Each structure stands twice: as C-alpha cells, then as structure tokens.
Amino acid sequence: MTNEELKKQFDLTDPYQIAKYIKAVTKTTPVKAYVNGNLSSDDLKGIEYYGNPESCIIFAEKSTLTEFLEKFSDKISTCRFEYDRRNSAVPMLDVTEVNARIEPGAFIREGAHIGNNCVIMMGAVINIGANIGDGTMVDMGAVIGARGQLGKNVHLGAGAVVAGVLEPPSKAPVIIEDDVLIGANAVILEGVHVGKGAVIAAGAIVTKNVLAGTVVAGSPAKVIKETKDEKTISKTQMLEDLRG
Numbered sequence: 001m002t003n004e005e006l007k008k009q010f011d012l013t014d015p016y017q018i019a020k021y022i023k024a025v026t027k028t029t030p031v032k033a034y035v036n037g038n039l040s041s042d043d044l045k046g047i048e049y050y051g052n053p054e055s056c057i058i059f060a061e062k063s064t065l066t067e068f069l070e071k072f073s074d075k076i077s078t079c080r081f082e083y084d085r086r087n088s089a090v091p092m093l094d095v096t097e098v099n100a101r102i103e104p105g106a107f108i109r110e111g112a113h114i115g116n117n118c119v120i121m122m123g124a125v126i127n128i129g130a131n132i133g134d135g136t137m138v139d140m141g142a143v144i145g146a147r148g149q150l151g152k153n154v155h156l157g158a159g160a161v162v163a164g165v166l167e168p169p170s171k172a173p174v175i176i177e178d179d180v181l182i183g184a185n186a187v188i189l190e191g192v193h194v195g196k197g198a199v200i201a202a203g204a205i206v207t208k209n210v211l212a213g214t215v216v217a218g219s220p221a222k223v224i225k226e227t228k229d230e231k232t233i234s235k236t237q238m239l240e241d242l243r244g
Contacts, residue, residue, distance in 0.1 A: 012111035012129050013147060015169035021111075027087040029062040037076035090128050112144075115152070127164050133178065151178035157202065159185040177212065 010021040039053040047068060049056040058065065062083065069079060093108040100118035108114065111128035119137040126132065130144045133152035138144065142156045145164015150156065160182050165171045172191045176182070180194050183202030188194065195212030205219040215225035 007110070013131070015129075015147065015166050018111070018129055018146065018166060019169070022089045025089050027089055028091070029083060029086050029088070031058075031060055031062045031065050031081050031083045033058040033060070033065055033079055033081035035076060036078045037072070039072060039075050043072055043075065106138075121158075129166075129173075130164075139184070145174075147173035149173055149175045151176055151180065151196070153179050155181045157182050157184035157186060161187045163188060163190045165190050 006025055007021065011017040012021065035049075035058055036055050039056075041053050044053055044056070044058075047064075048059045051057055058068075060068070065081065069076060090109045090111065093110045093112055093114075095102050095108060095114070098114045099116045100114050100120060102108070102114075102120045103122045105122040106120045106124045106126075108120065108124075108126045109128045112126045112130040112132070114120065114126070114132050115134035115136065117135050118132055120126070121138060121140040121142075123141040124138045125143045126138065127144060127146040127148070129147040131149050132138065132144070133150055133154065135152050136150050136154040136156070138150075138156045139158040139160070141159045142161070144150065144156070144162045146166045148162040148164060150162070154176055156162065162174045162176065165173045174188050174190065174192050174194075176188070176194045177196040177198075179197045180200070181198075182188070182194075182200040183204065185202060186200045186204045186206065188200070188206045192206050192209055194200065194206070194210045195214070197213045198210045199215040200206060200210070200221065201215070201217030201224075203219070204217050204221040206216065206221045208220070210216050210221070211223075213227050214223050216222060217224050
C-alpha cells in the first residue's frame with residue numbers, strides 16, 4: 001500500500017488518527033545526487049536519473065543511493081548529494097493545485113487544508129491537520145501547529161505562533177474565528193478559542209479564550225478594549241487586493 005492510499009484511511013484532524021498515520025507511513029530520506037563516472041545506462045537501470053550516464057543527476061532514497069555507490073564505486077569518480085530530511089513521515093503538500101498565493105520558502109505539510117485566495121508568505125510553517133480558511137493571510141515566519149484552525153479573512157502576523165496540539169492528544173486545538181487580526185510575534189497557546197473579529201496585539205501571549213470583537217495585549221494577554229474603536233479598526237484594516 002502506498003503512503004497516499006494509507007493516508008485516505010485516517011482522519012488527519014484527529015490527534016489519535018494522525019499519530020497512527022505517522023506510525024504506519026513509510027519514512028523517507030529522499031536524496032538528490034550529482035554523479036560523474038564511467039557509468040552506462042545498464043548500470044543505472046531501475047534508477048531515476050537525468051542527463052548522460054557518465055554525468056547525471058540521480059533522485060533516490062538514501063538507502064538505494066548508498067547501495068548504488070557501493071556497487072559501482074570503481075566506476076564513480078565524484079559524487080555530491082543533497083537532502084533536506086531524514087526518516088520523514090509526512091511529505092510536503094502539493095501546492096500546485098491550491099487556489100492560493102504561496103510564496104517561496106513556505107513549508108506546508110500534507111494533511112493541511114489551505115482555503116481559496118489565502119496568502120502564505122515566505123518562511124511560514126503549516127503543520128498536518130491545520131485548516132486555513134478562505135482569504136486568510138499567514139505572514140512571514142508565522143507557525144500554525146498541528147490541527148490549528150483559522151477562519152476566513154484572518155491575518156496571522158509575522159513570527160506569530162498558533163500552538164499545535166498532537167501531544168497530549170486530549171487537548172483541544174486552537175480555534176481562531178473569522179476576521180481576527182493577530183499581531184507580529186504573538187503566541188496563541190493550546191486550546192484557546194479566539195472569537196470573530198478580535199484583535200491580538202503584537203507580542204501578546206494568549207493563554208485564555210478571547211471574546212469576539214475584543215482587543216487583547218500583554219503577557220499573559222488581557223482585555224484592553226471591550227469593543228474595537230475607530231482607531232483600532234483603521235489600524236487593522238485588511239486589504240482585499242492582497243488576496244485576489
């Protein structure tokens with residue numbers, strides 16, 4: 001059974017199911033190798049390679065590459081390889097079919113859902129089981145942990161963290177409702193529920209639920225405004241053109 005077929009057997013929004021999936025899935029260490037030597041096409045039979053056999057690029061699992069290099073060590077003059085993971089259980093999401101703007105350097109794991117017209121900026125990290133609503137922006141370097149739930153038209157500021165919940169599995173995930181603005185470097189801890197239209201100030205550490213429409217700041221975060229005034233509304237305005 002392939003990993004893709006295996007994934008369909010699990011509910012990747014449930015922490016127990018995610019853990020079972022990670023245990024069952026085949027772990028991979030994919031490697032890209034640049035190989036020069038006196039090789040022939042027969043030597044490379046069964047290997048994915050590009051270029052001439054004498055000077056080619058090989059894509060393979062690390063174990064397969066190691067066996068290949070040992071078998072043909074007398075024919076290989078130079079070899080350099082690149083890799084970015086070790087025994088990885090969850091691959092990156094194929095974002096080519098996602099109706100969103102996703103900038104270079106974003107890491108989105110398979111099992112995450114990205115809504116329509118979202119914006120995912122450079123360096124953002126979105127883990128398995130996360131759900132990002134339509135029109136939401138995840139700014140540079142922001143992190144959404146496993147099972148984090150963001151509603152529609154949310155702005156998650158640069159460097160902000162929505163804590164993930166896999167362990168302990170009994171913890172509820174973070175839920176952020178629609179139209180919430182979260183400032184840079186804010187942290188939303190496990191199990192917190194942020195109501196519609198709330199504003200989380202930059203650098204706030206949110207340990208308790210936040211009511212809809214309120215403004216919170218500080219560490220730990222406390223309510224500083226029960227309702228948003230005109231000044232706050234003007235400072236937290238979303239730009240539709242960024243999400244087109």
